[in-house]
Amino acid sequence: MQLDLKTIEALAPDQASLGAAAKLTKRSNWPRLETNEQLGLIWGECQGSGANPYRVAFDARDHGYKCTCPSRKFPCKHILGLMWIGATAPASFDRVDQTPEWVNDWLGRRRKPGQPPTPAPASAESKSIDEALRPEQSAAVEDAAAAERREAAQRKRAEDTRSAVSAALDELDQWVADQLRLGLAGFVDASSERCRRIAARLVDLKATALAGRIDELPAKLMALRSEERPDAAIRELGKLVLLAKAWRAAPDDAELKRLVSTSETRDQMLANPDALQVESDWEVLGEKIETRRDGLVSHATWLLDLKSPIPRFAVLLDFFPASAGRRSGAFAPGDRFKARLVFYPSRIPLRALVAERLGDASPGNWPDFAPNAAGDPLAAYAAFQDGAPWLSDCPILLPAGAIALDEKDGAWWQAANDSHGIALPVAGSVNHTLLGLDLTVTAALWNGARLELLASQSSIGRLNLS
Amino acid sequence: MNELEQAGLARLRDNWISGGAAFELAPAEWKEFAAASSSDEQERRLLAIAAQALDVALRPAAPKTLKRRPPLPMLALPMLPDWLRPLLRAVLKYAADARLKTRVATLVASRGFVLHPMDWMPAASDQESPDIYAPWVDWQAGADGDRQSRRGQLTAETWDDFYPAARRTALVELRRTMPVLARTLIETKGASEPAEVRLALVELMRFGLSADDIPFLKSLSADRSGKVRETAGRLLARLGERSDPADGASKDPIAELAAFIEEGKSGFIRRRTTYTPIKPKSPAQQSRRADLFASCYFGDLIAQFGKTEPDFIGAWQFGVDEGADLFLVRMIAVSGSDAAVACLADLLVAAGGRLALLVLQLMSRLDNGRKRVLIRQILDDGQNLAALNLVEGAEAGWLEWSDLARSKTLPALRSAVSGDNDVMKRSAEQYLETLGFLANPEAAEKLIDEVIAAGLSPASPSLGLLRLNAALAGNPSQSDR
Structure with missing residues (x-):
């Protein structure tokens, strides 16, 4: 396989991309690097700023490339980084005969595979590998006064943000009271417009995360039957009131800040000594991909800890602009891997980042988790609501059961031994084959109104349901 | 939540739906918690309590009439191993229609496996899927699993x-x-x-x-x-039984049909009878002739000429009128004896070219051996590979590498995948999918190598069925055991 730095220089869209790629050439950024020399392919997984690693592939025969990152630069720094390692340290790649499914998918979708490489267009901007390799000039040593000024400015900014968010929550409170006064029947009918208006106001006042949540409220209501919508509105608005109150009581609380304004960066998370870290075997239960009204796509990958004595879940959450097109995730439902996850500090730790991939885990059934004492499938949800009543989606493991249909062909999960007379309505439609299968364990998300199925164990093995 | 609280929650809910202050309607204990200096704040606090009550204390009421389906019957073959399912799903995704998907299931069944029901299920009206799936077809149609199992x-x-x-x-x-x-x-x-x-x-x-x-x-x-x-x-x-003349029919249809066929002689030394279709003089005549071929029986026609089935077939002048050839072949497919069908198929395959393709009309009557002969003929010829898709009820996984290696199909495929003509390349990919169904594992493996060497991308989805076929090498087709 012929790869040289001149090619990388020619393909790079600008000098900044080359500089960023140079920083990605450390082996530690790449949990997986593989090559199929016969086909002239290299690929890898690069731990970028998202929760999921990015999948990067490069075809040396025609200089075709693919990366799952949301960058609008083509090729992105991850592709350049992969090529760079390919050119300078080819021994870093494990040689394999089989290409993974996602690489095959990409190759299969390419319009003209196997074409000779097209020469990169000459860019007006000069780019240089040497320049990218030059160490960055160290910042001038800051004097004490300047450092104090910077810190004071930071404090001022934090103070301003806090005041703005506080004002945002005052407006939210007033808005909630207005909706109650005007009637929830009208709110449900006009929720799209009303939520849009308050969400825009919250964005102005720096309560960005809260704005995103309120923007999604109409879609949540519309997914329910009309007779269920007022109750759902009460639940959602009540959660907003609780969240606002909790933030006022502890504005520096990391979880509440994340839910109201902005989230920590990946680097901040990795540097946080208090963040819970769990090294274990994980199975990808399923994915939940939603296009939001603010133009972002949220991509949630739900994981199950296979070594925990009680059910422990994690969610890798990534956001990217819908305009960036459809992206495939790094993991497919059913995948198993060993990894160290870092959990965002939270009362119920769920959201996490993959800090370190440690290889693949062996396939098999889910472990037999200790059943909860009450035998109540929703006991985990009650505990979840006790800890974080402002959250909605709670991952649960349901005992043996089956899917049944009501008179309107709505699907319900029903417990096999039905000791609590419990049946939970399932979101959306289900594959009708599922109606004839006995589910021994089911992993799902429960939001108080609907069950979103992720995966099941059954008499015929694991079922992907997301 | 006690009954008083439930009743209070219902009152709050009704009031909020229509709008207005609801504090006075709340249960006494909730009012204690929610008491505040401003009425808006009281309402918000009550809302938070009500939200939690709805979330945790109230469970969705299950309808009394939840319908369970009977358990999906177990089939007599094991399921395809999990490690092959991603490849199978890719193959099913590439298969353009239900018929091609059924063909995948047929190949897998011929190797002793059934598909996972979440990957593929036959439809309730399916009559093409392998017999092994009959319990699932009936389950789809609403059958009771218990009754099936006993x-x-x-x-x-x-x-x-x-x-x-x-x-x-x-x-x-x-x-x-x-x-x-x-x-x-x-x-x-x-x-x-x-x-x-x-x-x-x-x-x-x-x-x-x-x-x-x-x-x-x-x-x-x-x-x-x-x-x-x-x-x-x-x-x-x-079975050779003559039909009864229609009561009250004004005209004998067999005689009418026979009038469209000219009996003649050919050969100088050894004179032999020939039957040549007469060209219809008008569209109306053409249409009438088609109707007569479709409604009359072959046995009656040959009786009209006083010939045996093989004699008449041997004397028919194929190639004079393609329309008449087609009508005759269809007529024999419907009402000819098994011997007549076999004789006609052998004659047409021996003729080769376009005439051999008329055998496709006889598919429902042909034995597997003759189907194989036809497929080999199409491959050898290499001109009408699209006809491979029309071979109904063909067996899966029997075609040997030697059949392909000596045919004109292989060079044609090599040339199509290495060329720049996108239309030919797409066609070649469709033929590869078909060959993925017909080939035995060894032929599948070798064909993959051949077309990749010729320039087809190794990741082309058209190779999926060939790869699946090759991956099932440990399980030769049932028909070849």
């Missing part, structure tokens, strides 16, 4: 335990092994079935058809359903 062999007593797809499979098997028993069942049980079911049952008589069936088939001439009478008549014609 049934044994098909007899008059167990008739009702079988749902249509399973019954059809059992009857076909019975017609092959114990045709008299199967006929008795069709005769006794079919009489009370509706016309649509009767027709389906009588159509099954074509399996293992023999002269013993003539009395029963003749008895069907009094059936209430015209379609049943017609089907029985065709089956009788295949």
Whole structure:
């Protein structure tokens, strides 16, 4: 396989991309690097700023490339980084005969595979590998006064943000009271417009995360039957009131800040000594991909800890602009891997980042988790609501059961031994084959109104349901 | 949550839906918690409590009439191993329609596996899927799984335990092994079935058809359903029975059809009879001729000329009028004897070229050996590979590498995948998919290597079925065991 730095220089869209790629050439950024020399392919997984690693592939025969990152630069720094390692340290790649499914998918979708490489267009901007390799000039040593000024400015900014968010929550409170006064029947009918208006106001006042949540409220209501919508509105608005109150009581609380304004960066998370870290075997239960009204796509990958004595879940959450097109995730439902996850500090730790991939885990059934004492499938949800009543989606493991249909062909999960007379309505439609299968364990998300199925164990093995 | 709280929550809910202050309607304990200086704040606090009550304390009320489906029946073969399922799903995704997906299931079944029901399920109306899936076809159609699992062999007593797809499979098997028993069942049980079911049952008589069936088939001439009478008549014609002239018919249709065929002689030394279609003089005549070929039986036609089936077929001048050739072949497919069908198929395959493709009209009557011969002929010729997709009921996984290596198809495929013509490349990819179904594992493996060496991307989805075929190498096709 012929790869040289001149090619990388020619393909790079600008000098900044080359500089960023140079920083990605450390082996530690790449949990997986593989090559199929016969086909002239290299690929890898690069731990970028998202929760999921990015999948990067490069075809040396025609200089075709693919990366799952949301960058609008083509090729992105991850592709350049992969090529760079390919050119300078080819021994870093494990040689394999089989290409993974996602690489095959990409190759299969390419319009003209196997074409000779097209020469990169000459860019007006000069780019240089040497320049990218030059160490960055160290910042001038800051004097004490300047450092104090910077810190004071930071404090001022934090103070301003806090005041703005506080004002945002005052407006939210007033808005909630207005909706109650005007009637929830009208709110449900006009929720799209009303939520849009308050969400825009919250964005102005720096309560960005809260704005995103309120923007999604109409879609949540519309997914329910009309007779269920007022109750759902009460639940959602009540959660907003609780969240606002909790933030006022502890504005520096990391979880509440994340839910109201902005989230920590990946680097901040990795540097946080208090963040819970769990090294274990994980199975990808399923994915939940939603296009939001603010133009972002949220991509949630739900994981199950296979070594925990009680059910422990994690969610890798990534956001990217819908305009960036459809992206495939790094993991497919059913995948198993060993990894160290870092959990965002939270009362119920769920959201996490993959800090370190440690290889693949062996396939098999889910472990037999200790059943909860009450035998109540929703006991985990009650505990979840006790800890974080402002959250909605709670991952649960349901005992043996089956899917049944009501008179309107709505699907319900029903417990096999039905000791609590419990049946939970399932979101959306289900594959009708599922109606004839006995589910021994089911992993799902429960939001108080609907069950979103992720995966099941059954008499015929694991079922992907997301 | 106690009853008082539930009643209070219902009042709050009703009030908030219509709008206005609800504090006074709240349960006493909630009011204590929610008391505040401003009325808005009181309402918000109550809202937070109500939200939690709805979330945790109230469970969704399950409808009283939740319908469970009977358990999906277990099939007699094991499921495809998990490690092959991603490849299988890619193959199914690439297969453009239900027929091609069924073909994938047929190949996998020929290697001793069934597909995972979440990957593929036959439709309730499916009659093309391998017999092994009959319990799933019936399950899709609403069959009761318990009834299916307790049934044994098909007899008059167990008739009702079988749902249509399973019954059809059992009857076909019975017609092959114990045709008299199967006929008795069709005769006794079919009489009370509706016309649509009767027709389906009588159509099954074509399996293992023999002269013993003539009395029963003749008895069907009094059936209430015209379609049943017609089907029985065709089956009788295949057995050499002449049809009765239509009562009151103004004109004998056989004589009318014969008038479209010219009897002649050819050869100088050894004179032999020829039958040449006469070109119709008008569209109306053309249409009438087509109708006559479709409605008359072959046995009646040859009787009109006083010939035997092989003699007439041998004397027919193929190639003079392609339309007439097609009508005649279809006529023989419908009402010719098994011997006539075999004779015609052999003659057409030997002729090769476009005439060989007429054998496609005989598919439902051909034995597997002759189907293989036709497929080899199409491959050898390499000109009409699209016809491969029209070979109905072809067996899976038998084509050997030597069949391909000596054919004109292989160089044609190599040239198509290495060239720049996108249309030819796409066609070649479709043929590869078809060959993925027909080839044995060794041929599949070698064909993959050949086309990749010729320039096809190794990741081309058109190679999926070939790869699946090769991956099932440890399980040779049942037909080749």
